[in-house]
Amino acid sequence: LELNAQVVRFPSGQETEFGGQAAYLMRIFGIDGATVSEKPLENTPDVARLSEDAVLKKKLADYVSANVGAVDLGVYEIPDEFLARKVISWSTFGSARQANHPFTPLFQPADFAGLDYSALQLVRTPEALVERLDNGACQGCHQAGSTAGFHFIGLDDRTTSPLNRIEVGISPHLHAEIPRRVAWLRATTEGKEPNRFRPLSFAPAGGWKDAGEVSYVPAEMAMPCLMPEDAARFGQTWQCGGGTVCTPLATASGVRTRLAQCLLPKDSRAMFSGHPCLTGSIASxxxxxxxxxxxxxxxxxxxxxxxxxxxxxxxPPKIGVPAGIAYRGCDDKDRTFAAFRAGKPMPNEICGLVGGKKFDTCVATNNFDQCLGGAVNRGNRPACSADHFCREDYMCQSLPPDTPGAAKVKGIGFCSPTYFIFQMRIDNHATPWASAARATMGAGFGAAEEE
Known part of the structure; x- marks a missing residue:
């Protein structure tokens, strides 16, 4: 049994700058009949124990040095004696948080300065080696390229309120990982040696050949990227596409690699709702x-x-939107999805759902059916689909099927902050699975004063 469970959530009203926080417990149990046992977490160090045991820590450093080629490919298996049985991963800004970089406090680049990196594919410096190890740990992988700390969420059924359904049930990482697995399986069935390289979990999809380097597709809007000074530590990485530029959003003390995303250039006239608008720093x-x-x-x-x-x-983040969001209210054309045309690229924004002031007031009554049915407004949000993902700390939510004109945008959703989806939070909010709540689509939707 592999467990990745949200165990606590601090709402944005409490964490006004982060836009909320959540903690996820990660454990693995072996089950043999009536016997249950703890299992180690793959490639995830026991930081507390290693920090106190210099001999054991040196032994782990020796293992990494002796297996640097396997670490570079992403096919290493750290022995159990070094591994944790329980860790907590943290969001928001999960890919930047020091707690999700467990090797960084254990090792300095100088610990691996004497290794030969010249023949490696990804890891070209000691700093990149530590980052590769961080990303391969459970909390590193589940907070970089993930959706709400998960990679396979699944879709909601008809018992879930139409105002609270998930449109895309996988993470950007899994989306990029599927072509790699298909290529591996194809090569194996054909009796060929597969390309065993595993990219960083936040890398975009790539073109996979039987051997050699991966040809990454350009990262899309709001997807992760490496700033030039960070990318220089690695071998082949990827570029931002679609007229975007790699833009740093957050730094964290004790973490070398910055959280950056492919965003619009400064002063771009192509701004859209949901685009980040704030930078920040994290004191770890x-x-x-x-x-x-x-x-x-x-x-x-x-x-x-x-x-x-x-x-x-x-x-601002205090309303639950990490890194802030650009916002424009829906006009009449937005409400009818006029910008969405068959055979044309999907626009960056869509007139989706927002809570607004009436929803916040209604929530205090604890009557969620009433809140969902009568206090939800229309508002512009980033458009998303099975091929176009939301940025970190956001996920793709479905439009209710009775939204006027919804058939025109079938398969397209809108990006909501992760914890606006009731299923993704445990802080005593009722889950409206049994509710038949329906929005009154013409009542007040898009009213600027309510947004």
Whole structure:
């Protein structure tokens, strides 16, 4: 039994700068009849024990040095004696949090400075080696390229409120991983040696050959990227596509690699709702990650002072939107999905659902059926689909089937902050699975004063 369970969530009203926090317990149990046993977490170090045992830590460093080629390919298996039986992964900004980089506090680049990196495919420096190890640990992989700390969420059935359904049930990592597995299986069935290289979990999909380097497709809008100074530590990486540029969103003390995403250039006229608008820094607390502190350091997009249907304003994290979101209210064309045309590229934004002030007020009554049915508004959000994913800390939500014009955008959803989806949170919010709540689609939707 492999367990990855959200065990606590701090709402955005409490974590106003982070836009909320959540902790996930990760454990593995062996089950043999009536006997249950703890199993080690694959490639995930027991940081506390290793930090206190210099001999054991040196032994782990020796293992890494002796197996650097396998680590480079991503096909290593660290022996059980070094591994943790229980860890906690943290979000939001999970890919940047020091707690999700377990090898970084254990080893300095100097510990691996004497290795030969010249023939390796991905790892070209000691810093890249430690980052590769971090990303291969359970909490590293499940917070980089994931959706809400998971890679396979699944879809909701008809018993779930149509106002609260997931449109895309897999993570960006799994989407990119499937072609690699298909290529591996094809080569194996044909009796060929498969390409065994496994990319970083936040890498985009690639073209897979039987051997040699991977030809990555360009990363799409709001997908992860490596800043030039970080990419220089690695071998072949990837580029941003679609007219985007790699833009840093957050740094964290104690972490070398910055959280960056492929975003619009500064002052771009192609701004869209949901685009990040704030940068920040995280002061890491290694012993108590729940006391990590995020500080907004600047605003780089969406400078309108007020909400309107013509200009973009930057909505703050305190409403539950990590890194802020650019926002423009829906106009009449947005409500009818006029920009969505068959055979044309999917627009970056769609008139989806937002809670608004009425929803926040209604939630206090604890009557969620009423809140969902009568206090949800229309508002522009990033468009998403099975091929176009939401950025970190957001997930693709379905439009209710009775939304006017929904047939025109079948298969397309809108990006919501992860914890706006009731199924993804455990903080005593009722889950409206048994509810038949339906939105009154013409009542107040898109009213700027309610957004």
């Amino acid at each position: 607390n290694p012993s108590q990650p729940f006391n990590d502190r995020y500080t907004i350091t600047g605003q780089f997009a969406a400078f309108a002072s007020d909400i309107s249907r013509t200009a973009y304003t930057c909505r």
